[in-house]
Amino acid sequence: MIAGGSYGLGRAIAVAAARRGAKVVVGARTREALDGTLAEIEAAGGRGLVLETDVSQRSQVEALVAGAVERFKRIDTYVANAMVTIYAEAHRLEDEELRRVFDVNFFGGVYGYWAALPHLRASRGTFIQVASALSYRGIPLQAAYCSTKAALRTFFETARVELEKEKSGVDVSVILPAAINTPQFDRARQKMGLQPQPVPPIYQPESFAKAVVHCCERPVRELPVGWGAQKLLWGQKLSPRAGDLVLLRTGWKSQHTEELKPTNSPDNLFQPLPGDPGAHGRFEDRARSTTAWTWLRLQRGLIGAGLGLGTMGLLAGLRGRFSPRDGASQSWHFWS
Numbered sequence: 001m002i003a004g005g006s007y008g009l010g011r012a013i014a015v016a017a018a019r020r021g022a023k024v025v026v027g028a029r030t031r032e033a034l035d036g037t038l039a040e041i042e043a044a045g046g047r048g049l050v051l052e053t054d055v056s057q058r059s060q061v062e063a064l065v066a067g068a069v070e071r072f073k074r075i076d077t078y079v080a081n082a083m084v085t086i087y088a089e090a091h092r093l094e095d096e097e098l099r100r101v102f103d104v105n106f107f108g109g110v111y112g113y114w115a116a117l118p119h120l121r122a123s124r125g126t127f128i129q130v131a132s133a134l135s136y137r138g139i140p141l142q143a144a145y146c147s148t149k150a151a152l153r154t155f156f157e158t159a160r161v162e163l164e165k166e167k168s169g170v171d172v173s174v175i176l177p178a179a180i181n182t183p184q185f186d187r188a189r190q191k192m193g194l195q196p197q198p199v200p201p202i203y204q205p206e207s208f209a210k211a212v213v214h215c216c217e218r219p220v221r222e223l224p225v226g227w228g229a230q231k232l233l234w235g236q237k238l239s240p241r242a243g244d245l246v247l248l249r250t251g252w253k254s255q256h257t258e259e260l261k262p263t264n265s266p267d268n269l270f271q272p273l274p275g276d277p278g279a280h281g282r283f284e285d286r287a288r289s290t291t292a293w294t295w296l297r298l299q300r301g302l303i304g305a306g307l308g309l310g311t312m313g314l315l316a317g318l319r320g321r322f323s324p325r326d327g328a329s330q331s332w333h334f335w336s
Contacts, residue, residue, distance in 0.1 A: 001025045001068050001075055003055050003112050004082025006033035008182030009130065011040070011279040012209035013079060018046025020213060025068040027053030027061070028082070029272035036276035055082040055108030056100070058115075065115040074123050077216040078116035080109040081130040083145070084269050087190035087255065090143035097189070098144050100269055105148035110155060117170065124169030126219045128212060129156050133176045133229035137236045137243060139199075140251035141192070160221070171219035175212055176233070178226030180205050181287035183277035189267040194256040201228045202287045205279050211294050220298075227293040 002017075004010045006028030014024050018041040026037050026048065034050040041048035049071050053064045068075055084104045086097055109129050120127060135153040138146040153174055160172040179198030182205055190196050203226050211225045224230045235243050266273055280287075 002079045003027045006037050007277045008184055009180055009205045010081040011037055012205035013212050015040050015044050016209040016213045018044035023047045023072045025049045027051050027064040029054050033276045056103035058111045061111040062115045075119040076123050076125045079128045080112040082108045085145040085188045087141045087192050087196050101144040102148055106151050109152050120170045121168050126171040128173045130175045133232045137232055141255055173215040173219045174222045176224045176229050177208050178228035181281045181283040183281045185281055187268040187273055189269045191263050192256055193263050195259040195261045197257050199254045202283050204287045204289050207291050214298050225294050226291045
C-alpha cells in the first residue's frame with residue numbers, strides 16, 4: 001500500500017513494486033493521476049487498486065486500508081509517502097498553512113500507522129515512512145516541511161521500540177531521501193516569487209524507489225537515500241554551526257531557479273491540482289539516474305559476505321599449499 005502514490009516518488013515506488021510482483025494499492029487525491037498510476041502498475045505486470053484519499057482525514061485513510069484488505073485480503077507493507085510543503089520564511093507562515101502541512105505530512109503518516117498496524121501485526125509486515133534527510137536538519141524556507149519530517153522520525157522511533165517490546169513482528173523503516181526530480185516543485189505553495197527547485201544534487205525517483213522496495217522486502221531501520229542525504233546527516237552530527245554558515249550562504253538560492261513565478265500560482269496545499277504529471281519533474285537534464293552510495297549501502301551485506309567467502313577461500317588454499325605435513329622448511333620459506 002502506498003499513501004501518496006499517484007505521482008513523483010510514490011508513483012515510481014508503485015511501478016517498482018509491481019515489477020517485483022506485488023499487488024499494489026495506491027491512495028491519493030487526484031483522480032487523473034490515480035488512473036495513470038493504475039495503468040502503469042498493470043503495464044508493469046502487477047495488479048492494482050487506486051482510491052481517492054486525502055490522508056489528512058483519518059476516516060479516508062481507514063477506508064483506504066479497508067479497501068485494500070477487501071480486495072487483496074492482507075497488507076504486507078504500508079508506505080506513507082504523502083506530503084505538501086510551503087516555501088516561505090518561518091515568520092511568514094499563516095497558522096492554517098502550517099496546520100495543513102502537519103495534517104498531511106505528520107498526521108497522514110500517523111493515521112496510516114494506526115489504520116494499517118492491526119493488519120501488519122497479522123502479516124508480520126513492514127511500515128515504511130518516507131521522511132527526509134531534513135528530518136535531522138532544518139533549512140531556510142522549509143520550516144513547515146522540516147518540522148513535520150522531524151516529528152515523524154521521532155514518532156516512529158518511539159513506535160519501533162514499542163513494537164519490539166511486544167514482539168509484534170512488525171518492522172518500521174524510516175527513509176531519508178535527498179532531493180528528487182518530481183512534479184512537486186511545480187505544485188508547492190511558494191512566497192518567493194520564483195520557481196522552486198530541489199537542492200542539488202538531484203536524483204531521478206526510480207533509483208530511490210528501488211531503495212524503498214528493498215526495505216519492503218528486507219527492512220532497514222533508517223535509510224538515507226542518495227549521497228546528498230548522507231552528507232547532510234554527517235555534517236549535522238559533526239558541526240551544526242558549520243551547517244548554519246553554509247545555509248546562510250546557499251540556503252536560499254539553492255532552492256529556486258531564476259524563473260519568476262507569481263506567489264498566487266495554483267498549488268496543491270489545500271486542494272489537489274488536476275491532471276496526471278507522472279513520476280518526473282522539470283529537472284530531467286540535471287537529475288542523476290543512479291545513486292552509487294545507496295547501492296553500496298544496501299549491498300554491503302552481500303559485499304561483506306563475498307569478501308568473507310573470498311578470504312576463507314584464500315586461507316583454505318594457503319593452508320592446503322603450506323600445511324604442517326609439508327615440513328618446517330617449506331613453511332619457513334613461505335613466511336620468510
